[in-house]
Amino acid sequence: MRIERIPLREGRDDVTLTTYVLDDSAEMLDGAARPAVLILPGGGYLSCSDREGEPIAMAFASLGYHAFVLRYSVYGDVDFTRPMEPRERSQFPNPLVDVGLGMREIHDRASEWRVDTDRIAVCGFSAGGHNAAMYATNWDKPVITDVAGKGLRPAALIAGYALTDHVDALERGEELGEMERALRRAVAVAYLGSAEPAQEALVAASPALVADASTPPTFLWATGGDPLVPARNSLRLAERLADVGVPCEVHVYEQGRHGLSLATQATAGSRGDIEPRAADWFRQAAAWLETRFAIDVPELPAWERAGA
Amino acid sequence: MRIERIPLREGRDDVTLTTYVLDDSAEMLDGAARPAVLILPGGGYLSCSDREGEPIAMAFASLGYHAFVLRYSVYGDVDFTRPMEPRERSQFPNPLVDVGLGMREIHDRASEWRVDTDRIAVCGFSAGGHNAAMYATNWDKPVITDVAGKGLRPAALIAGYALTDHVDALERGEELGEMERALRRAVAVAYLGSAEPAQEALVAASPALVADASTPPTFLWATGGDPLVPARNSLRLAERLADVGVPCEVHVYEQGRHGLSLATQATAGSRGDIEPRAADWFRQAAAWLETRFAIDVPELPAWERAGA
Numbered sequence: 001m002r003i004e005r006i007p008l009r010e011g012r013d014d015v016t017l018t019t020y021v022l023d024d025s026a027e028m029l030d031g032a033a034r035p036a037v038l039i040l041p042g043g044g045y046l047s048c049s050d051r052e053g054e055p056i057a058m059a060f061a062s063l064g065y066h067a068f069v070l071r072y073s074v075y076g077d078v079d080f081t082r083p084m085e086p087r088e089r090s091q092f093p094n095p096l097v098d099v100g101l102g103m104r105e106i107h108d109r110a111s112e113w114r115v116d117t118d119r120i121a122v123c124g125f126s127a128g129g130h131n132a133a134m135y136a137t138n139w140d141k142p143v144i145t146d147v148a149g150k151g152l153r154p155a156a157l158i159a160g161y162a163l164t165d166h167v168d169a170l171e172r173g174e175e176l177g178e179m180e181r182a183l184r185r186a187v188a189v190a191y192l193g194s195a196e197p198a199q200e201a202l203v204a205a206s207p208a209l210v211a212d213a214s215t216p217p218t219f220l221w222a223t224g225g226d227p228l229v230p231a232r233n234s235l236r237l238a239e240r241l242a243d244v245g246v247p248c249e250v251h252v253y254e255q256g257r258h259g260l261s262l263a264t265q266a267t268a269g270s271r272g273d274i275e276p277r278a279a280d281w282f283r284q285a286a287a288w289l290e291t292r293f294a295i296d297v298p299e300l301p302a303w304e305r306a307g308a
Numbered sequence: 309m310r311i312e313r314i315p316l317r318e319g320r321d322d323v324t325l326t327t328y329v330l331d332d333s334a335e336m337l338d339g340a341a342r343p344a345v346l347i348l349p350g351g352g353y354l355s356c357s358d359r360e361g362e363p364i365a366m367a368f369a370s371l372g373y374h375a376f377v378l379r380y381s382v383y384g385d386v387d388f389t390r391p392m393e394p395r396e397r398s399q400f401p402n403p404l405v406d407v408g409l410g411m412r413e414i415h416d417r418a419s420e421w422r423v424d425t426d427r428i429a430v431c432g433f434s435a436g437g438h439n440a441a442m443y444a445t446n447w448d449k450p451v452i453t454d455v456a457g458k459g460l461r462p463a464a465l466i467a468g469y470a471l472t473d474h475v476d477a478l479e480r481g482e483e484l485g486e487m488e489r490a491l492r493r494a495v496a497v498a499y500l501g502s503a504e505p506a507q508e509a510l511v512a513a514s515p516a517l518v519a520d521a522s523t524p525p526t527f528l529w530a531t532g533g534d535p536l537v538p539a540r541n542s543l544r545l546a547e548r549l550a551d552v553g554v555p556c557e558v559h560v561y562e563q564g565r566h567g568l569s570l571a572t573q574a575t576a577g578s579r580g581d582i583e584p585r586a587a588d589w590f591r592q593a594a595a596w597l598e599t600r601f602a603i604d605v606p607e608l609p610a611w612e613r614a615g616a
Contacts, residue, residue, distance in 0.1 A: 266372030
């Protein structure tokens with residue numbers, strides 16, 4: 001396995017692509033390219049969570065896919081006791097453009113890493129799921145192509161407990177608890193530069209409102225017990241995708257709080273992050289992905305091919 | 309993740325321990341040690357198969373365990389058109405002592421790598437499964453401790469389609485096909501120095517005949533369609549372990565050839581290596597291992613612990 005942490009923005013060390021490139025072997029694919037998954041951790045555009053980075057890379061690598069973890073532009077530490085000033089760095093479209101830069105890097109080095117560029121999925125969680133969904137719905141739009149160059153279509157989107165509809169979220173903000181409201185405000189300032197963004201900005205940042213037929217096939221999952229980003233976000237994006245004719249699979253598990261990641265001991269920060277029913281999501285995602293990302297395993301073993 | 313390839317024998321580059329040490333994070337275990345799995349690929353003591361190395365490390369790493377792949381002493385290329393001369397290197401007890409050296413290295417660097425040395429499993433396949441079972445039944449015997457120092461008990465043994473009973477194998481050799489017989493002879497020359505080893509040597513190299521109460525809890529799996537190392541090898545070891553009072557779990561899947569590794573696309577060298585029923589073994593092994601290797605996940609999240 002080849003691990004490399006690659007800075008994507010000149011003079012900055014916070015936006016990086018970490019590679020988890022599987023070793024090649026004559027006994028296996030013998031130089032053939034593999035599909036890959038680009039992973040975007042969550043953290044409310046305030047940070048990038050370790051719980052949704054390397055452990056997710058391990059999970060996809062265990063399926064035979066190369067994995068990459070993108071640490072995109074985020075706000076940084078927030079002092080919740082003071083008014084929060086907007087910072088340029090974490091604001092739209094910067095974190096989104098970072099995804100484009102990450103995809104560009106993978107494409108540029110695809111032959112060295114043996115990546116099948118026709119089969120790269122983006123997979124994110126929470127704000128990372130939002131960022132992944134934003135990329136999936138904007139990959140061919142000027143907001144990305146003006147900076148990152150030619151549009152690079154992801155072959156699939158996988159998003160867990162992602163915020164997908166800012167307009168709906170604002171309308172229903174009353175239902176949130178105090179902590180959830182404070183976090184939501186912080187995310188809005190970090191990503192949209194204001195706790196009360198303009199309607200136009202809210203719509204542009206809502207994959208559930210802008211997805212179109214160019215959005216790739218999508219896998220969504222969420223939990224019924226998530227007060228911060230209710231499962232309705234996943235449902236609304238699924239509804240939109242159905243409307244525009246994009247294949248979409250959705251799994252909403254009844255139990256489970258926000259931020260479960262794999263929902264197993266591998267990603268748990270505390271006991272409540274272990275949720276055996278919700279942990280089913282990764283098996284479902286793996287099976288779904290394999291319908292599109294099946295590895296091109298040779299018909300005959302290497303020694304029989306050599307003998308033929 | 310920290311990848312490092314560490315030579316274990318002075319002046320040789322063929323016996324190595326490759327680390328797959330998971331990154332630490334304040335969001336997860338915050339410096340606490342994790343259980344680990346030491347992986348021994350198969351290859352008939354003639355080679356170490358890539359299909360049973362890194363991909364297995366990825367599978368265990370995806371469960372939150374550190375993983376290590378040991379490449380032990382093997383014979384090297386065989387020319388099946390000529391009589392095969394014994395070589396010192398791959399002969400008993402050298403590959404077995406290598407396991408002791410690997411365990412020693414993990415123990416020596418446990419605090420740096422944050423390994424819970426009370427919870428290190430050995431996991432092998434085919435000849436690697438034999439070597440792992442040999443270690444599990446000999447870890448406290450002079451054959452290892454004379455060279456590798458103080459006996460280091462593995463907390464668990466996991467072995468797939470492992471040869472465990474050389475005496476039985478020899479008695480039933482007649483049932484094999486021509487290719488299987490040639491391979492069996494090669495393995496005997498490689499590991500025991502002769503195609504017709506002495507009875508004493510056969511017994512000493514048979515975990516199913518020598519396992520005792522000091523052998524750790526064991527998980528075995530095999531496939532009914534394996535002509536090279538029939539499933540009876542796993543059954544006989546399981547029977548012995550029951551006799552000496554060691555907990556043992558066994559799964560024999562009806563279909564599947566020899567050398568399936570994960571039995572998924574992640575380890576397939578050709579289509580016949582994909583066997584969905586047999587691929588169940590890793591889920592079973594993971595669940596079994598978790599009963600002993602459950603990660604010590606904190607009760608409360610880091611931010612609540614800090615606030616307390």
